[in-house]
Amino acid sequence: MNIAHILGFPRVGFNRELKFILESYWKNRTSETKEMLFKTRKEICLKAWRMQKLLRLDFLTVGDFSFYDHVLSTLCGLGGLPKRYGFNVKSPSIDNYFDAARGINNFKAMDLKKWFNTNYHYLVPEYTSGMEFNAEFTWLLEEIDLAKAIQHPIKVCMLGPVSLLWLGKEYGDLSNRVEVLPRLLEAYKRVLMNIKLKGVEWVQLEEPIASFSLPAVWRIALRTAYEQLASCSPKILFTSYYAFPTEMYTFIKSLPAAGFHFDITNNVSINQLETYPSDKVLSVGIVNGRDVWKNDLKRSIHRIERLRSKIRSEMWVSTSCPLLHVPCDLSTEGKVSESLKRKLSFGVQKIQEVVTIKEHLTSQMSTIAGSSLVKETHFNPRVGFYTEDLESECCFKRLNYLDRIKLQKPISNLPIYPTTTVGSFPQTEHIRKIRSLFKKGNLSQKEYITTLKSEVSFIIKKQAVYGLDVFVHGEVERNDMVEYFGELVEGFMITENGWIQSFGSRCTKPPIVFKDLSFIRPITVYWSKYAQSLTNKPVKGMVTGPMTILNWSFLRKTQTIQELSLQIASVLRKEVTLLENHGTRAVQVDEPAIREGLPLLYENWNQYLSWSVKAFHIVSSGISASTQIHTHLCYSEFGEIVDTLVKLDTDVISIEAARSNMFLLEPFKECGFTNEIGPGVYDIHSPMIPSVEEVLLRVKYITTCIPKERIWINPDCGLKTRTWSQVDKSLANMVKATKVARLQEPTI
């Protein structure tokens, strides 16, 4: 046992330095801001490496930084950016890189997709036939040089070729992206050779797809890749994570790598590793990189000791996965109670745990301080009884859809192709400032509420000017769609600085569930009620759905997601009922994260999906059939779970579609979905303004998949990241295009 290492540290910086410099660079692309951008990268990396050395990790892990997303960085570094942007893919500039990520002029951004079962998003590589990879990954080579200054052994990490290929899509006449593998491997060989020339001994090639049960063609791709890379690369640590690759284990360990990393958290039986080859390094990911709870060091050490008695190979200790999904440091959290702090562990603390385990095993010390797991003991019996009631209640179904719609139509009296938005409107500097002043106690509650009310009123007026049919209140009171609920539901803890990257400059601060969840006060009613009082148009109530709240929070280890989903669903059910009592005629229950909670192994999907549907029904079935239930989903491949989305049985579903060319509509068409649907008609993640013609084309296309009377027109997600000037133009064009489409439907 001679190595303690991590698979990567959060790249966003201890104080979200990356976010702030990115936003300032995008706003103002000058040579000064560009210089600052590169300087910030240097500072973030150096700080992380210095800390890794200080905390006695045996390697600095280099290559975990990325300006936007590591999939895009790897692709761009190898020369694989799509040619359609018209730039030189051989020596892409930072601007080319951002343009591919965010779109430019008439070129839409690359697709964005959820990264495995996490809330991180990656840009989907576009593979074409004859595609070449001729770049040298200079950013990575620069980072290696930079890290050398720290004078500590370096291990380079890089996304592996087969996962990079798997994560992409075929474009043009390429029928199977595996065909691109030989050229991709040439590029990897070149880059790995250059890394070796820099004197680096180990490279961590990450193949998270190894946790899936891969079809034969992809196994062959893995074998081909690693057979070819082994000879010209530094020693390869083949790295899988997010789950132990039970099904692929025998195959994986036969690959020609110098070592393997496995995630052994979540009660993976170490007996599975008994047959591990003695001539390969075994890196055990025993400190969970996905949760925020302190490691049970005694148990970990015991497990590793047992493992060591069974196998003869050299063993390394590590985190289960890169630390991308946890906040940087717990020690700066001022408001977390000391008793809770003792149970928590963020990035820095996880490194300390890894080092403690390794040092304990190396020195054979008999005791370790603070080693036992502090149990999460809070249990609220009232909540326990309530969720039991929910479980036993046999029916959370609403009246069937065709009968509901009869009751809803006369109330809503909407035109064909009703227009709406997904919920949020620009979160301006002003709103942020007001919120921060209020939080710091520098603004009274009265002033805060008055200001937000005037914002809501402004947003209502704007929607009237655009000519939308169904309004929203704009979500100005919410810093974030999950954190806001976390603040107002009993059982969540909100950190001050617990940020994690979602993609690019987007970060979230997931609440931490630390005790049973229960309703304490209305969450959204005040704002919905106020907004509705300003207009005769229906204003949608806006609630974040149960699975999204859970998937975007850190959960307790002692409870299943099923138990927690019942608790949060019962809280939201009450909220939705209150919204209805206060005159709301339509409630949107957002579930953008429903898909990302899917277990990695297919055999466990059904159970998760049925819990999700049940939780949704609990939330949506406490109100009358005449109140419309909407939901919104975005940024995932929903194709595989469309039947679950159908089971949610919402009256209206709005879904991301613009960025993936309406690809999602096909599965909806095929699975007999009878309710209404609003496929997003433009991509809100890009600053580009959709033209009337462009929107009209999309509407036309939608009509070829969905009967006209069931189509809604909306953007593909909330507008909070856009500026008012972008929103004004985009929504005006969206409504204009809808009016043209309506005129072309004289019979309806």
Ligand code: MET
């Ligand atoms: C990530 S989905 C966002 C939905 C939310 N209602 C919003 O408009 O921001």
Ligand SMILES: [Zn+2]
């Ligand atoms: Zn969305």
